[in-house]
Amino acid sequence: MPSFPDPQALLHALFAAALKAADPSEEIARHLPSHVRGRLVVVGAGKAAAQMARVVEERWSGPLAGLVVTRYGHGVPCERITVVEASHPVPDEPGARAAQGLIDAVSGLGPDDVVLALVSGGGSALLTLPPPGIPLSDLQDLTRALLASGASITEMNTIRRHVSMAAGGRLARAAAPARVVTLAVSDVPGDLAHAIASGPTVEDPTTSAEARAILDRHAIAVSPALRAFLASPEAESVKPGGLPHGEFHLVAAPSLSLRAAAELADSRGVAVISLGDQVEGEARDVAAAHAAELRARIEAGMARPFVILSGGETTVTLRGSGRGGRNAEYALALAIAMEGWEGVHALACDTDGIDGTQDNAGAIVSGLTVSQARERGIDAAAHLADNDAYGFFERAGGLVVTGPTGTNVNDFRAILCV
Template identity: 50%
Template sequence: MTNWDDTRARAALQRMFEAAVRSADPHTILKDHLPEVPTGRVVVVGAGKSAAVMAAALEEAWPAVPMQGLVVTRYGHAVQTARIEVIEASHPVPDAAGERAAARILDSVQGLTTDDLVIALISGGGSALMPLAAEGLTLADKQAVNRALLACGATINEMNIVRRHLSAIKGGRLAAAAHPARVVTLAISDVPGDDPAAIASGPTVPDPSSFHDARAIVARYSIDLPAPVRAHLDAAEDESPKPGDPRLARAEYRMIATPLMALQAAAREAEALGLTPLILGDALEGEACEAGTLLAGIARSVAAHGQPLRAPAVLLSGGETTVTLGGAQGAGGRNGETLLGLAVSLAGHPGIWALMADTDGIDGSESNAGAVVAPNTLASSRGAGIDPIAALMAHRSHDVFQAVGDLVVTGPTLTNVNDFRAVIVGDLAGPA
């Protein structure tokens, strides 16, 4: 058995993260999920951080098939395409470019026939990128709601229930507008549980939630809504299409990449590196700092007792934690905060390293994907003049990892299967 040192552990963490991201590359996976070419038109629509690269992969897979349409992606995520137009817009707070793109997407599926095919390319971020407000609401209303949702501590599923009930395109409305054409959605999941209704707020699938559910979430988190938004939710008119709606009878949903698939790819890489992997789950939620404390406790159990598995091992998990700012400005994202919570709980425990990052390449408010923790992280932070516990309380994890030089910077990966977390517990007893 080979002892795990800092260099080896960091390299292993990087390789596992890269394997997870690579498993969700549309250029390699999308072609295996395409339907047969229709006798009628092919109209392509889409939204999300991966929408542009998915469009490029579709063009590669069907080089001789006439197609038209447009997709909207985040600023900086566009790629070159020949037949499908790519538009960039703002995320996570929507802007006018996204609003215009959503209106054009909705218009592009009108007037189709049963011979036509709509391919919807859906990935994480699509909800904010298609901010087409319901009648009577404005983009400013949607922006205010988005900011409030991002700061209140609601889960991504809860956020999307509210969003679906303020939208003219989400919650199955896009597929309903395309009726009677066949609609095939190719989706990359970024949400815990892979619920199609939650990915980009489900523009092509039935919405099982209701206005009542949306109002309950607003009340639960005491969200301050603009008056027109509150009036819209109270009126509860124009409910979203529900399961069994005949307009969605020809809508199919194909999941081409998921958080679990990414974790399984990382697990295979771990085994090749001499680590025993344990996938704790692909849908871990809750407050980021508390999740970090929980993961630290499991890592300490592995180190001290060989439970639930023996070192050298790696604990893998995915999902989406929550950072409740409570009025703080913050600097960093949920992965940085989870990671700093783990580091504070470990208190410099020897032989434990971790990497946590968003697979889309951007963690929260800064430009890094995530960061790395090592046994010396807290000491290095204090040596740089930053109190890591104070930084954690102020939601400023970015300050710590920037100061110690342990930010993970990838740039946009052009895919998104939610957060990736890996905690290595090395062979603390040294070589056998």
């Protein structure tokens, strides 16, 4: 088998290329509103919201004010736009206060005013504003149950749009009659506007009945007060036709990051197989499917080197008590499936730099990862059974740590065969 110089360095380079393509700065500058006769008010939510706000400040010469909320550790200094940090993925009081602050910031505007909304992945949790009379703890319990259930991001956001008073178009409705310009960094399959950050400024085609059906499908119990609210007319989000004064622009998306990684791989003489940017499913099941795809390519005699790229967002159904996000769990399950395979390496990372609630973006593995760990007394299967992928890689090596990246176009996965 021919040698290939530093396969893991190439995987890191592919991830870096994906992150660079996810930087929304130039697209934000290109889509800044023009002809603002009144005030420009900036609001935003998501893991990239603070970074986006700073770009707006740098590129907008006129007066502006505003408020954005981002995850703890993702804030950046801004001079004219207030940046609030709050909890993700389980909401907290600072986040709820910030969500109300966004509603207050856009209320009372006139037809000459413009609201510039900066939304990105993570905004759903950060925009959690409980309905009147329902405590935040009810939505915190709901969020924990959703995260443990294995529900897809599409399903979770359908529910969030109907239980948060800042989601599902309600933020834009509060801004009427002002014009609302939304700049979005997509982290959802299909780049659907109403799914990004649970669509605070866009119309929502889903219904509260669908939200209740998802709860029933996953056997998720909610408080009587929350269940009653979901059955009431107040739970309905803003439906198509309800926001006539808005425009929406996508400034970064998963497909662009995959394309950038593919172009780099091709320039290095590596053939590319793309599985697309909409891969969903249980992390360990997706890993098994990707291992099968890899084996089929190898057994068919595909010329090496080649790389299998994919994006999207997997889920994890909690069965154990360990630590680790969906990318680390995918990487561990893939390493187990690839044990002993020659010349195979893989990286799985979240483009926001934080995988779940830990400090890593994801992990990097090879066909030797599991056997080398076993020699050190580390049981990969036991760690996977306990949902403790982070604990495995912390002991065995392989954590990828980038820190917050200032963007979020969901997961990036690359399997390299050399």
